[in-house]
Amino acid sequence: MAITNLNQFLHDYFTNHHCQILTNQDGVLQIQLTEEMDRAIMNRPFYWHYIKKIGRDGEPMTLTLITNPEKREAEKGEWIHFGSPRLQQLIRHLKENERYTKLFQQVTTTKNTALYPWLVTNLKVSYRGKHKKDEIISIGLQLVTGNMKLEMMNHLKTLPLQATISDYCYTISPMIKIQSGFKRIESVILNYIENQTHEWAQDSLKTLNEELKTLRHFYQDEEHSEQMNKEMEAIKERYSPIISIETINGGIFYLLN
């Protein structure tokens, strides 16, 4: 589910932020920003401050984003690739702003229909020792039965979802409170972590101990103990194995089952 088509990604990003797409051809995308988006990404607070002060509306800018490398010389605009500052900015913006959701499965019915609450969390587990890697896990927990589902985002992708509840539908109250639901998910993750062998951590600890030993050998005299302690801290900081569990985003989803 990683981003593969940057043009599509940008198009979706801006249309979902209610910006008008002026043109989109051959990997050259022209967007009319809204005031809100201009304020969010164009970094010109003084302009907006000034324009509002003199009682005018202000003109949001247009952006031209080029994803087709062959067009980057020919067209005037920003070349967007995975490392470009603009894309990094939009990604940061997304990560900061799209953390919480509440959604309903869209149902066309004339009968009374129950929707069940799911707690969905997308987690990033990072393993950091000498080196670092991330693992992304998407988990859903049905808050009535306690049924748990992995790859939850892939499942949700197949369903029509919307922000409001469909006609004739009603929601079932959760049996499991979301706080304890979250604990259940967490313990599953902890269990999963516990069951791994973690060679990377052993490897890191081995290096950690070796380097501490080397360091003690270097500072054999008393007078440099302060410097030695500083170096020791740096070695521990660099090699101590640590696993962090972060929630990328999540929320409550009301689904048919």
Place this chain on the structure above:
Amino acid sequence: MDSIQIKKDLQFINELESRLEKDGTFSSWELFSMAYEAEITTSSPTFTGLKALEYLPHVTFLEHQIKAAETAIELMNGRAILADEVGLGKTIEAGLILKEYMVRGLVNNALILVPASLVSQWERELNEKFYIPAVAHRKNYSWDQNVIISSLDTAKRSPNRENILEMEYDFILIDEAHKLKNHKTKNYEFVQSLKKKYCLLLTATPVQNQLIEVFNLISILKPGHLGNYESFLDRYGKDRKNIKQDAYLKQLIQKVMIRNTRKATALNQTKRNIETVWIEFSNEEMEVYKELEATTQNFSTFSKITYLRELCSSREACFLSLKKSIEEYGDNPIVQNIMEKIGRLPHHAKAKRVVDIMKEVGDEKVIIFTEYRASQLYLQWYLQQHGFKSVPFRGGFKRSKKDWMKQLFKDHVQVLIATEAGGEGINLQFCNHLINYDLPWNPMRVEQRIGRIHRYGQEKDVQIYNFAIKETMEEHIMTLLYEKINLFEQVIGNLDDILADLNINSMESEIEKIYAESNSIGEVKIKLDNLTSIIEHSLGEQEAERYGNH
């Protein structure tokens, strides 16, 4: 498992709960799933490999650069000496390493210490090439910017020093790190007391003289890696020959040092064409040269050597020096006489040749190196007379002026005339003609000059013109030193190692000594020949057992 610390997310579920209670704002499905996609895209699913390469599609990295970055991160765990030969792209490797750590979220703040003259160049490279938002330190800036670049001299001065030592940096980089070879200096003590996680030391000449200098450099990265000071001295002494003899020591050094040589990399693709340009003095010029040479009056031998070298460069250089000597030591009829004759000399034979070459190269850029400022000024004026615009470049220029001159050279004028001090740290790979207007007596400096243009990013073959005037000292230096050891063709990365082995601290003073202590030209030639024979021999020996990773 017990030894692994686990950090949980304590904040998310509280915030979600409170939003549900207060019916706060929620993301649409589209944006919610886009944020998830974005996270997958930016995460690093494996411990190894360079994720940063996906972020830098506009940079073409060479194989040895990628390999160096991987080695520094994966095998050396982020503490390494990058010791590639001049022009192989140490900056690129360092930028790639820093970028990788930033992409993986392992580095948030970094301190980059470089020579003052290179601060803005680093700032530009990191920003433009790597999209690393690095800023150069200015007065009254705080030191807790994300990525900050400064000179070591600024950083170690109060109050900067105190502020910096307060900080905990994730990443520290020191360019031209061979300046840290002595552990008793302020620089060394300062760098050692920095709090750091990852650390890169960049140097093109890692082992200039003594083994203990290597020890000191490595002790910044990994104190104890080579033992402590006393035990190290006991075991290896000060002689750096031991590196070669002791396989174990060599291995230890290779664990923290990456050294790519031109020979082992793909950079050989652009060739250097070397042309010795023999020039004959006009009769008048030769007469004055001979007269100066024969004078036994008054000068110390060393200053006479200087005057002769200057005369081979320009009338102006020699004239000014002689004038200075009169001011210092009082009037002298013999010197006056020579000065008068210099004053009547026609334009310098070398300057004329420069103009000839300028006409041959068409509108391509040319860089000219000279040892003397007076020659620099004279050449600028002389070229101007012939319709060629030039800009000067000196080590003493302020940072901004250097940048400005480089920009002028790139965009507007055809020639850049640099004195020696301008050699280090400017990159001029858009230019592929270089005139060594006069040759330094230290071959390493020639390599540094050529390294300005024959480096990573050069797309054409490089044309080097070495000027030498027949029947003068320049002829001896050219034939007995440069041509004999073939110094221009092969890159002399090993030369500094060899000179150190032979206990020659400075090639320049060695040659001066030869001139000063010889009674005849014949004697000079024999001695120079002996010197180069030894070097030649050692070069041959070194071919096989190369020091470094390749």
